[in-house]
Amino acid sequence: MLESADQGPDAQSARPSRPVAHTVEQLARLTGAQIVASPGARETRVTGVVLNSRETQPGDLYAALPGAHVHGATFAADAAASGALAILTDAAGAELVAQAGVELPVLVSADPRAWTGRVAAEIYNSHPGDASAQKLFAVTGTNGKTTTTYFVNSILRALGHSTGLIGTIEILAGDTPIPSKLTTPEAPHVHSLLSLMRERGIDAAAMEVSSHALEFHRVDGVHYDVAGFTNLTQDHLDLHGSMEAYFEVKAQLFTAERTERAVVLLTEGDTWGEAMARRARENLGAEHVTSVALRGNIGDDAHAGPDRSGADWTLDSLTRRGIGHAFTLQHRDGRKLSVSTALPGDFNVANAALAVLMVLDSGVELDTLQKTLDDHDPLTTDVPGRMQLIGTRPTSVVDFAHNPDAMARALQSVEPTEDGGRTIIVFGATGRRDKTKRPIMGRIAAEGADIVIITDDDPHDEDPAPIREQVAQGARAAQEHGARAAEVHVIAPREVAIHTAVRLSRPEDSIIVAGRGHETFQDLNGVAHPLDDRVELTAALDALHSSRKEQS
Numbered sequence: 001m002l003e004s005a006d007q008g009p010d011a012q013s014a015r016p017s018r019p020v021a022h023t024v025e026q027l028a029r030l031t032g033a034q035i036v037a038s039p040g041a042r043e044t045r046v047t048g049v050v051l052n053s054r055e056t057q058p059g060d061l062y063a064a065l066p067g068a069h070v071h072g073a074t075f076a077a078d079a080a081a082s083g084a085l086a087i088l089t090d091a092a093g094a095e096l097v098a099q100a101g102v103e104l105p106v107l108v109s110a111d112p113r114a115w116t117g118r119v120a121a122e123i124y125n126s127h128p129g130d131a132s133a134q135k136l137f138a139v140t141g142t143n144g145k146t147t148t149t150y151f152v153n154s155i156l157r158a159l160g161h162s163t164g165l166i167g168t169i170e171i172l173a174g175d176t177p178i179p180s181k182l183t184t185p186e187a188p189h190v191h192s193l194l195s196l197m198r199e200r201g202i203d204a205a206a207m208e209v210s211s212h213a214l215e216f217h218r219v220d221g222v223h224y225d226v227a228g229f230t231n232l233t234q235d236h237l238d239l240h241g242s243m244e245a246y247f248e249v250k251a252q253l254f255t256a257e258r259t260e261r262a263v264v265l266l267t268e269g270d271t272w273g274e275a276m277a278r279r280a281r282e283n284l285g286a287e288h289v290t291s292v293a294l295r296g297n298i299g300d301d302a303h304a305g306p307d308r309s310g311a312d313w314t315l316d317s318l319t320r321r322g323i324g325h326a327f328t329l330q331h332r333d334g335r336k337l338s339v340s341t342a343l344p345g346d347f348n349v350a351n352a353a354l355a356v357l358m359v360l361d362s363g364v365e366l367d368t369l370q371k372t373l374d375d376h377d378p379l380t381t382d383v384p385g386r387m388q389l390i391g392t393r394p395t396s397v398v399d400f401a402h403n404p405d406a407m408a409r410a411l412q413s414v415e416p417t418e419d420g421g422r423t424i425i426v427f428g429a430t431g432r433r434d435k436t437k438r439p440i441m442g443r444i445a446a447e448g449a450d451i452v453i454i455t456d457d458d459p460h461d462e463d464p465a466p467i468r469e470q471v472a473q474g475a476r477a478a479q480e481h482g483a484r485a486a487e488v489h490v491i492a493p494r495e496v497a498i499h500t501a502v503r504l505s506r507p508e509d510s511i512i513v514a515g516r517g518h519e520t521f522q523d524l525n526g527v528a529h530p531l532d533d534r535v536e537l538t539a540a541l542d543a544l545h546s547s548r549k550e551q552s
């Protein structure tokens with residue numbers, strides 16, 4: 001994801017029109033913070049919250065948070081100059097504010113980040129506690145969040161709801177999509193967006209909740225009706241350090257403070273699902289948790305058969321429908337739901353099952369839900385850059401898979417069905433982030449594809465050549481151990497890699513360009529380089545098809 005590019009108006013410029021003004025005194029009572037201010041200043045009323053000085057609007061409370069690089073209080077004077085009327089910070093921040101001679105009232109808290117969301121919830125009145133509150137759905141997990149939120153929304157729309165969305169691809173809080181900079185926006189944005197949606201008559205919203213969001217308190221003060229868990233596989237170890245720590249962060253979502261109910265996918269080979277279901281039952285009570293058992297690797301035309309794992313719902317039958325699947329979900333008590341999705345990939349069976357059961361658990365009658373699934377086919381919906389079919393002969397797909405598990409599953413999904421068909425993958429690893437996954441991704445590509453083309457993803461401020469080499473080492477080592485790949489190429493820039501893949505292809509092959517999905521800019525050392533895998537792949541295929549025509 002590219003954070004450095006200016007993507008135009010962002011979530012913060014979209015605020016509700018009727019914030020609830022709070023005095024500094026009231027906020028001190030809410031947060032338990034100490035007030036450093038002249039007596040009269042306690043009555044200062046703030047009408048907004050911001051944690052980036054550059055986004056300050058007149059009347060805001062500036063949450064000056066300690067960061068990994070810099071203390072937000074360093075920018076207190078900037079916030080004041082833009083109209084901030086008060087500051088929420090910690091003791092170190094209060095000192096910086098005093099040293100800078102900024103004369104705003106200061107609320108001093110031991111953990112201002114943890115309070116920012118709750119303060120924003122109050123000021124933006126995001127949880128009114130009456131009938132005007134929308135139904136809120138959260139999806140967390142390493143992979144599948146975006147797809148599942150799109151599925152949830154599509155079902156809700158088919159049920160007649162007006163829906164909102166907060167996630168990696170876009171934010172939908174009205175007619176015009178707001179470009180998304182983060183999977184889960186900062187806490188003030190989350191609350192302002194939820195209120196704005198309510199003002200605009202949106203009565204149900206689904207959002208992705210990343211582990212960063214939980215770690216950085218971005219969804220504090222939000223209460224969901226249903227939270228869903230997809231899976232937990234290696235990613236983000238640069239932030240969390242270990243899978244156990246990563247799990248603990250995700251588990252925070254399944255607490256009574258944050259959600260009413262939970263739906264947890266149990267995937268074979270991923271013991272974290274079982275652990276999450278157990279944790280959710282401890283936190284929410286067993287009657288508020290629904291578990292769904294799926295096989296890890298769902299083969300074509302397989303009959304999954306009832307699972308004996310004790311899960312509430314199991315996958316009862318599964319058949320291929322076009323490039324997608326049709327299947328039945330069966331409850332222990334005999335209830336059944338017939339579901340289908342035209343999106344390719346066995347993981348989309350999992351995402352679809354999760355979405356359907358999240359909507360069911362929000363209080364929709366089973367018969368109503370079944371009729372909606374039958375009449376509207378809501379799980380056959382476009383999810384930009386997720387297993388997006390760009391062309392046929394060769395089957396050409398752009399997918400967002402950018403971690404080992406997602407890549408392995410994406411490769412399985414594009415396995416050619418014609419005799420002699422080969423799989424060609426184009427991908428790279430991002431700079432800065434979890435470096436341990438680079439050789440692993442190289443190995444997985446070599447195990448699952450016949451031709452591996454390693455290129456750049458977002459190098460960010462790292463030199464891209466060594467990143468490519470670390471990925472290639474994994475691929476070559478796997479080749480030496482007999483992996484499937486006959487060819488491993490290292491080609492940059494990415495545009496050339498994509499065109500090379502198409503040039504090397506035969507009609508019976510499959511090409512998957514993985515890692516960037518819907519993204520339209522590549523971050524090359526802070527410079528936003530326009531690049532859309534879907535556009536490049538389309539252009540390369542057009543060129544291939546016209547040269548084939550010329551030859552015939």
Ligand SMILES: CC(=O)N[C@H]1[C@@H](OP(=O)(O)OP(=O)(O)OC[C@H]2O[C@@H](n3ccc(=O)[nH]c3=O)[C@H](O)[C@@H]2O)O[C@H](CO)[C@@H](O)[C@@H]1O[C@H](C)C(=O)N[C@@H](C)C(=O)N[C@H](CCC(=O)O)C(=O)O
Pocket residue numbers: 003051052053054064065066067068069070071072073075181182183184185186210211212213216
């Ligand atoms: C690693 C990470 O997530 N860091 C988050 C953390 O940043 P930090 O501690 O480095 O902040 P800092 O740069 O030291 O700045 C300290 C404070 O000064 C403020 N500041 C800074 C400069 C300025 O001019 N004015 C100003 O007010 C900043 O807003 C910040 O509050 O706190 C900041 C807000 O306080 C977040 O914006 C920032 O997320 C950055 C933007 C980020 O890129 N995060 C990514 C990795 C992320 O969250 N990704 C996940 C999804 C990942 C995935 O699934 O792939 C997501 O939810 O998007």
Ligand SMILES: Nc1ncnc2c1ncn2[C@@H]1O[C@H](COP(=O)(O)OP(=O)(O)OP(=O)(O)O)[C@@H](O)[C@H]1O
Pocket residue numbers: 141142143144145146147148168183208210230231347348350351385386387399400401402405406407409410517
């Ligand atoms: N349930 C799943 N299990 C494993 N892989 C999946 C699953 N769903 C999708 N994928 C793969 O992961 C990629 C990302 O999917 P999606 O965007 O839905 O997940 P995400 O959790 O939102 O990812 P991110 O947090 O990185 O944005 C897809 O392009 C696909 O390759």
